[in-house]
């Protein structure tokens with residue numbers, strides 16, 4: 703555990719008291735029952751349609767955890783309270799989905815591109831949840847992926863939580879800008895949580911319009927797993 707992780711855990715202890723991140727049981731960071739709920743179970747989430755690129759083109763998106771109940775609480779505590787004692791469990795979930803996708807897509811990705819947080823959220827939290835998990839998951843994925851932060855967040859204004867599919871798509875149009883250029887290697891897009899897929903879609907469009915080959919999307923948790 704690095705110093706930053708230890709510091710984060712200590713800070714979370716102070717602000718939350720030590721209680722289970724999943725069910726608030728006192729005295730533990732995560733109780734055995736909630737730990738069981740974080741066992742990765744990789745499933746198809748959605749197919750993001752990208753007709754702007756070419757008719758019929760789509761991006762399959764997968765996730766490791768159903769974003770409900772205990773898993774939702776744990777992700778909230780990690781993301782919004784900086785409780786890094788949750789990191790190992792979420793890294794396992796991310797590694798599981800990356801392993802599954804890299805071995806089962808027709809074209810195996812070589813590069814993982816994190817979807818950036820909104821700038822305001824990043825400033826408030828002081829870290830990027832997706833990058834934090836991705837950096838720890840990548841060294842042990844098979845085949846090994848490398849990280850490339852090709853997307854820059856351009857979103858302004860309030861978040862889009864609570865918006866439905868079409869509204870959400872409109873709210874994320876132009877959300878990202880490309881930084882640098884792709885290496886030519888196939889890419890997997892990575893996010894912490896996928897809901898409607900609108901953000902994943904906009905990120906994919908930004909990359910694909912620049913000629914980057916995006917083969918799939920992966921998230922730690924998803925709202926509508928099959």
Ligand SMILES: [Zn+2]
Nearest residue numbers: 722725733736
């Ligand atoms: Zn619990």
